[in-house]
Amino acid sequence: MPPHSRLVAFGRWFYGQPYLLLLFTTLFWGGNVVAGKLAAGEVSPMAITFLRWFISCAALAMFARRAVLSEWRVLAPRWLYIVLMAGVGFTTFNALFYEAATRTTGVNMAIIQGSTPIFVLLGALAFGVRFGLLQMLGVLATIAGVALTASRGDVEVLKTIAFNRGDAWLLIASILYAGYTLALRWKPKTSSLVFFTAMAVAACVTSLPLLVLEGLRGDLQWPTLKGWLVLLYVALLPSLLCQIFYIRAIELIGPGRAGAFYNLVPVFGALLSTLILPEPFAAYHVAALALVLGGIALANWKGSSKAAP
Secondary structure (H helix, E strand, O other): OOHHHHHHHHHHHHOOOHHHHHHHHHHHHHHHHHHHHHHOOOOOHHHHHHHHHHHHHHHHHHHOHHHHHHOHHHHHHHHHHHHHHHHHHHHHHHHHHHHHHOOOOHHHHHHHHOOHHHHHHHHHHHHOOOEOHHHHHHHHHHHHHHHHHHOOOOHHHHHHOOOOHHHHHHHHHHHHHHHHHHHHHHOOOOOHHHHHHHHHHHHHHHHHHHHHHHHHOOOOOOOOHHHHHHHHHHHHHHHHHHHHHHHHHHHHHOHHHHHHHHHHHHHHHHHHHHHHOOOOOOHHHHHHHHHHHHHHHHHOOOOOEOOOO
């Protein structure tokens, strides 16, 4: 078999392996935590939000144009769904994420972002899932882990409700992304590539007003050389490949099981933050990470729910 044919065969095999897709997705998303911190001071939050989707659209235009045109009749009637999904799951999530990166640490970002599977589980209640005891304990443990991270391990901070603003923004972003994950069950009956291309275009359009607003406030900063390098990473890996992988994995195993893999994001994010960024890994980080991961494990324990989302 020629090398090109072997590569195509491997690509088709890989695209049918949901757990490998999710493993690489969460690894690159963990790297996005580091990228968000590295981008601080090198490019403004709304600029990176807009440019990451602009670059993704430019890349997709080279190889997805024909596929989109061939499935346009399926996409067109769902334009409102696509715009709302892109506006919430891509634009608003990214805007909050990069704003948070200017106000909190990479380790905190990784751990708080790891609460997303619990919000997926809570949202699944609307689809007939009933909580068992382990799931309730899992939810409480994860909430405790997020609170521990936000308070920096200081109970007095909790008493005065003096949370870091960046932590709060990231928590809101995690809730929004959980909603996006659940709503993917209603995506148009198109290929993952075609659906993502439509979403990327919608994200580019919906992020433009935020870019203009940032410019009017006088906070707009175009990327430096380092900022462009970070931008290329987030545009091609966390934005382009990871989103296609994530959508495909949900097609294969459903949002409930795929959402559980999100627990790897805080692991990869925290490890990469301590390896690449000059950030300490404090004792409360260990405790918070254990609470978040332990809570997710309990919440997703087999047999602890009566119906799958």
